[in-house]
Amino acid sequence: MSTLDQADVDVMKATKTCVAATRFQYDYLNDDITDDGKIDYSLTNKVPQALRQAIAEGKKILVLINPPYAAATNRGNTANVGNAEYKSGVAKTKLAATAMIDYGKASNELFTQFLARIAQEIPKATIATFSTLKYVTAPNFEKFRQNWKAEYLGGFVVHNKAFDGLTGKFPIGFLIWKTDQKAVNKIFTTEIVTEVIDKDAKAIGEKSFFNIPKNQFLSEWITRPKPNNVEAIPLKNAVSPATVTKDLRGKKWADGAIGGIDCAGNDLQHAEQHTVIFSSGYGSAGGFLITDKILWQVAIIFAVRRLIIPTWLNDCDQYLQPTEPLSDKFKNDCLIWMLFNRQNRSASANDLEWDNRKWSIVGLF
DNA sequence: GGCGCATACGTGAGAAACTC
DNA sequence: GAGTTTCTCACGTATGCGCC
Structure with a gap:
């Protein structure tokens, strides 16, 4: 179990949260990435030895993440319209700058940066992740979808207001993917079907999201x-x-x-x-x-x-x-x-x- | 240099719905 | 019935960054 801020790790330890887990601070988008976009654990030596070994041995690994979402143009949430600050530098993480040449504009979005690193580091991982749906539907993510090889296993979408402190109205997906980055032909699915959960956590039906070539848009x-x-x-x-x-x-x-x-x-x-x-x-x-x-x-x-x-x-x-x-x-x-x-x-x-x-x-x- | 996509998704007023 | 919360509607900015 890793998180960006050491303070979070300290709180987990102090409150005896997830005691059985190995908890460590890690900057997934900047740590252990070489200048040519490869993973080298010796750069920081933060990743636990047992995890490195499991990855090296190709063991079955489930990655469960709630990554930050931020595109290069988000305004700060607390700022007023017109005077807001923009999140510059999102595409300047070490990973985006060195390892995402094949992913197009997906390097502008933090959560797809996480997916890109996992694809390189644990190419056969099963990934369960919270995020917005744009990596499934949006034209800017077409190149990402062509290069991120994943089979959809299931998931749900929920109103963003079910999360604390968010504004706006949009769906957040919890989607599970069986990835196989080394596969020759397997490509991103064309349609995914999700359960729909409203902001009161009530199931209200199903919805499909489509991956359609942008020349049909x-x-x-x-x-x-x-x-x-x-x-x-x-x-x-x-x-x-x-x-x-x-x-x-x-x-x-x-x-x-x-x-x-x-x-x-x-x-x-x-x-x-x-x-x-x-x-x-x-x-x-x-x-x-x-x-x-x-x-x-x-x-x-x-x-x-x-x-x-x-x-x-x-x-x-x-x-x-x-x-x-x-x-x-x-x-x-x-x-x-x-x-x-x-x-x-x-x-x-x-x-x-x-x-x-x-x-x-x-x-x- | 120009273009196109995208924004853990902007605001305020008034109406409608809910709570006590 | 009064007070509170949620919803609906009609208005809104401008910029980071990849690609051509």
Whole structure:
């Protein structure tokens, strides 16, 4: 039994918790990792000899973990929106920096860093882990899923509010995997079925989570127009210019553009808050410009992203591209619905001030 | 350098539901 | 019936980091 903070080990010993276990402090993402991403126990000599021997002998090992979850962009939980601190450096652990070349953007997330180390250190381990579901569903984790060889044995998801001190509403999974990192062909499963437990710990049914290639995702349905050299005013609301000072987007127009859209993310979590039409570029990440050629597709994307009610359980479900021809009636319905939706923030205005200049925008919707 | 994904998942007001 | 808690709705930021 290991934990990052020595204080936790001290408390366990003082309170006689898990007396039979060997309890030790260990930094799983930084300790005993060589500069080329290999495991070398002699670097710290913290891992108990018996465990090293069991690993070396290839004994059956069950890894039970509740790793920290943190992606590179989480705000600190106690900070206010807008003044929050961001968790920089998440991808700078020794493990992420040296041993996760094959895992793509999963190196941005702490809990997948743990899984990556286990895959190298104990390649045939059975792993039972708490975590969010994005490593099963999200596009950023496609490369992780291609390289992490695991068979799903079972598990449940529970409302995050069942854990103390968390905000938001999303599922946390406890999933059990039989890994075999040395297998030649075995790849990540395409569907997992979980039991669903609500925040009062009541079983309320089942839910499937799907691993689908991201080229089938709605976010890749249209070719996003390339910006041209015409300057545009970046917006954050109908007539409010963006105020960010770093990584400002939406400063260029595109050939044939009639507006912009904030369309960040491909899941329900983002769709609710990041589906907005503007009369210029969107000043943050996740936007693109709307041209007359793609308007019909934008209307469909807009409608489906806003029509499905977000819940705690469908939080990380992904939107998919249509697989059958769409009727003109459906296309027109989506367009009308978009035009009258409150998230259509297109507008006409003169004398907007940004970058020490005056700007005009024209609402074409 | 630009783009795209992602956030142990933002806030406040008012309504509705619950408790005593 | 009054006080308290939970739910619903309508608004919201901007940045770290991998990849092209």
